[in-house]
Structure formats: structure tokens, C-alpha cells
Amino acid sequence: MITIYHNTRCKKSREGLEIVKESGKDYRVREYLKVPLTEEELSALIDKMNISPIQLVRKNEKVWKDSYKEKDLSDRELISVMVKNPRLIERPIVENDRKAVIGRPASDIDEVL
Structure with a gap:
């Protein structure tokens, strides 16, 4: 089963969802802003x-720039920050049983389909 962690307001996330739909594979959509990830889920x-966790952070988001950019955070702290502020998580993320990718560029999604 394919899972796409999706933000409906994001163009890249919508493009990723179309790729997943067109693959014909079984999938589920998790709107992670509505159903937030736990620290354990995000770590997995x-x-x-x-x-590394910092590679998943959207560094142009206002909350990152205002509250976290200048801090030296551990991986665990970064995961906690993303769980508390899910808008900081890059999107879309597409996952299968063995692997997950950030769908930027969208062609990277093919790796898990």
C-alpha cells in the first residue's frame, strides 16, 4: 500500500497525488495538517x-525563520518541532512498505511506486 502525506493547498503535493493516482496502485491519502504525525511516525x-531531519524542514516558512532558524537543534528536537508545526514538513512524502521519498521533484515518486 502506498501512502501519500498530502497538503491539499500545495501545488507540488497535488501533482504528487496525481502521479500516485495514475500509477494504478492501491494508496491512501493522509492529510497530515488535519491528522498530524506523531514523533514516532515522523522518525520512521x-x-x-x-x-537527516533537517533535510525535511521547509526552511522558508515564517515559523522556521522566526523561531528556529538560529537555534542549534538536535535531530530529536527537530522532529519535535515538525510535529508541533506540521507546515514545516516538506511535501509531498510518498511511502511504500520499504521506502519513502519527498516528491520534489515529482519524478522522485517513481522510486516508491
Whole structure:
């Protein structure tokens, strides 16, 4: 089963959802702004992506610039910040049983389909 972590207001996320739909594979949509991720879920996604937490942060968001940009946060603290401020999470994220990717560029989604 494919899962897409989706923000309906984001053009790139909508493009990612179309790619997933067109694949013909079974999928589910998780609107992570409405159903936030837990720290455990976000940690597992980061592990599946094989990235560090800072690579998942949207650094142009106002809340990042105003409250966190100048801080030296640990990986655990970064995950906590993203859970508390889900708008900071890059999108879309597409996941299968073994791997997850950030769909930027959208062609990266093919890796998990």
C-alpha cells in the first residue's frame, strides 16, 4: 500500500497525488495538517527516506525563520518541532512498505511506486 502525506493547498503535493493516482496502485491519502504525525511516525518516515531531519524542514516558512532558524537543534528536537508545526514538513512524502521519498521533484515518486 502506498501512502501519500498530502497538503491539499500545495501545488507540488497535488501533482504528487496525481502521479500516485495514475500509477494504478492501491494508496491512501493522509492529510497530515488535519491528522498530524506523531514523533514516532515522523522518525520512521525519516529513517525510510534515509535523510537527516533537517533535510525535511521547509526552511522558508515564517515559523522556521522566526523561531528556529538560529537555534542549534538536535535531530530529536527537530522532529519535535515538525510535529508541533506540521507546515514545516516538506511535501509531498510518498511511502511504500520499504521506502519513502519527498516528491520534489515529482519524478522522485517513481522510486516508491
